[in-house]
Amino acid sequence: MYFISTRGGEKVTGAAAIVKGLSDNGGLYVPEQFPAMGEKDMQAMLTMSYPERAAYVLKAYLDEYDEAELLKACEQAYGKFEGNDPCPLVKIKDGTYILELFHGPTCAFKDMALTVLPYLLRTGCDISGIKEDILVLVATSGDTGKAALEGFRDAKGIKVMVFYPDEGVSQMQKLQMCTQEGSNVNVVAVKGNFDDCQTAVKEIFNSAECAAKLKERGILLSSANSINFGRLAPQIAYYFSAYLDLVSSEQIAMGDAIDFCVPTGNFGNILAAYYAKRMGLPVRRLHCASNMNNVLTDFLAKGEYNVNREFYKTTSPSMDILVSSNLERLLFEISDRNSTLTAERMAALKSEGVYRITKQEQDKIAETFDGGFADEDEVVEAVYDLFCDTGYTMDTHTGCAMKVANDWAYKNKKDVTPMVIVSTANPYKFPQDVLYCVTGNDVRDSFKGIKRLHAATAMAVPKCLANLKDKPLRFKTSVTKDKMFDEVLKFIG
Numbered sequence: 001m002y003f004i005s006t007r008g009g010e011k012v013t014g015a016a017a018i019v020k021g022l023s024d025n026g027g028l029y030v031p032e033q034f035p036a037m038g039e040k041d042m043q044a045m046l047t048m049s050y051p052e053r054a055a056y057v058l059k060a061y062l063d064e065y066d067e068a069e070l071l072k073a074c075e076q077a078y079g080k081f082e083g084n085d086p087c088p089l090v091k092i093k094d095g096t097y098i099l100e101l102f103h104g105p106t107c108a109f110k111d112m113a114l115t116v117l118p119y120l121l122r123t124g125c126d127i128s129g130i131k132e133d134i135l136v137l138v139a140t141s142g143d144t145g146k147a148a149l150e151g152f153r154d155a156k157g158i159k160v161m162v163f164y165p166d167e168g169v170s171q172m173q174k175l176q177m178c179t180q181e182g183s184n185v186n187v188v189a190v191k192g193n194f195d196d197c198q199t200a201v202k203e204i205f206n207s208a209e210c211a212a213k214l215k216e217r218g219i220l221l222s223s224a225n226s227i228n229f230g231r232l233a234p235q236i237a238y239y240f241s242a243y244l245d246l247v248s249s250e251q252i253a254m255g256d257a258i259d260f261c262v263p264t265g266n267f268g269n270i271l272a273a274y275y276a277k278r279m280g281l282p283v284r285r286l287h288c289a290s291n292m293n294n295v296l297t298d299f300l301a302k303g304e305y306n307v308n309r310e311f312y313k314t315t316s317p318s319m320d321i322l323v324s325s326n327l328e329r330l331l332f333e334i335s336d337r338n339s340t341l342t343a344e345r346m347a348a349l350k351s352e353g354v355y356r357i358t359k360q361e362q363d364k365i366a367e368t369f370d371g372g373f374a375d376e377d378e379v380v381e382a383v384y385d386l387f388c389d390t391g392y393t394m395d396t397h398t399g400c401a402m403k404v405a406n407d408w409a410y411k412n413k414k415d416v417t418p419m420v421i422v423s424t425a426n427p428y429k430f431p432q433d434v435l436y437c438v439t440g441n442d443v444r445d446s447f448k449g450i451k452r453l454h455a456a457t458a459m460a461v462p463k464c465l466a467n468l469k470d471k472p473l474r475f476k477t478s479v480t481k482d483k484m485f486d487e488v489l490k491f492i493g
């Protein structure tokens with residue numbers, strides 16, 4: 001299977017796409033075609049464990065990787081998760097389920113992919129005959145950074161450098177990153193919001209000058225953001241797995257259609273669901289849930305993507321994003337893979353902050369997607385209501401999705417299609433905010449938040465968060481955008 005750029009002009013292997021992360025012209029790599037998962041594949045996967053299902057889906061895209069090695073990598077990756085199921089499906093009520101993707105080492109769904117990516121990247125280098133050391137450069141809205149640091153820590157021949165917006169992540173997220181152990185990692189705060197941070201990292205990727213300076217030092221850049229296909233591929237697997245779990249628990253019959261509702265920031269998670277649908281998974285609708293930074297809700301409703309708007313800092317910081325990078329992959333598909341048009345739209349977004357799609361394209365998107373958002377009060381209500389009704393505690397990001405799913409159910413009372421709400425973080429990752437949702441109590445300190453949230457919900461506190469209190473802060477550097485590359489050079493020495 002080959003991969004092409006959404007902006008045209010390139011065709012590379014899966015291994016090369018993963019090692020490079022971003023194509024030379026700034027486009028994102030997409031599979032030349034979607035591999036089909038037919039009835040036989042679904043039946044085969046039905047009785048498999050999660051690591052086996054994940055390896056099966058990965059193999060469909062990454063055919064030059066060794067099957068047995070892929071399986072071993074998935075077993076190792078998901079062996080690091082707490083409990084015996086890396087992504088359990090919890091029934092909230094008839095026809096409504098929560099897919100918990102936060103049982104990995106850093107308590108956010110990013111672990112589903114970032115525990116596997118180091119293997120995909122290292123083996124990708126071997127397959128492509130690359131001898132240089134790799135520098136993985138990450139812009140994070142909070143959760144990717146920690147998951148990448150943990151996933152890549154002490155990996156041979158790979159260094160990881162994470163940039164996060166100094167005012168844009170939660171206290172817990174910051175602590176998780178700045179206490180990271182490992183000899184090959186670095187974390188730097190950047191003045192600004194996530195979009196500033198992500199744009200600056202993309203500029204380093206696209207700069208010939210930066211590439212030359214790194215090459216002199218024997219370093220090749222790669223990415224662990226969801227622009228990297230190696231991030232996306234493992235995420236496709238859990239949509240299949242959730243579906244198969246519904247079949248094997250006799251909630252649905254094989255072939256029945258279901259909906260997913262996904263809390264969305266960079267459009268990576270929900271794009272993986274779309275890819276699963278394109279591969280043949282019986283998905284009816286995908287509900288794209290945003291917080292107050294509802295640029296995607298407006299885009300889905302009006303066909304215009306416009307970032308010239310106020311940026312809000314919310315209690316779901318991992319969704320505080322205006323430029324959703326992975327939307328480029330959807331634009332490419334719905335324009336009938338028109339790379340010229342996709343490149344023009346991305347150029348317009350960069351220069352004007354806005355682009356439009358045609359009515360025809362808008363209709364095509366609407367066949368599968370709809371969008372909604374939750375304001376801050378609505379998040380509180382959604383988390384509180386579910387807790388009161390069922391005793392189930394969810395985090396604020398999942399709260400956004402719950403509100404959007406509730407709206408859909410309210411407007412479509414006769415709809416019996418099962419709804420799977422994707423849950424992206426452990427509530428203890430945002431303890432003060434979730435505590436406020438559940439009890440109305442306000443505490444400033446994260447660890448007090450954890451203690452009180454535990455008292456209120458009796459939910460188990462994950463060790464990796466409770467432990468943070470005693471860990472020394474290793475990383476304290478904060479820079480402006482224009483100094484980021486200097487920090488990179490300092491780090492690699």
Ligand SMILES: *Cc1c(COP(=O)(O)O)cnc(C)c1O
Binds near residue numbers: 108109269397425
């Ligand atoms: C990253 C993240 C999201 C957004 O996912 P995208 O793939 O960027 O759309 C939502 N919730 C949490 C907790 C996250 O960490």
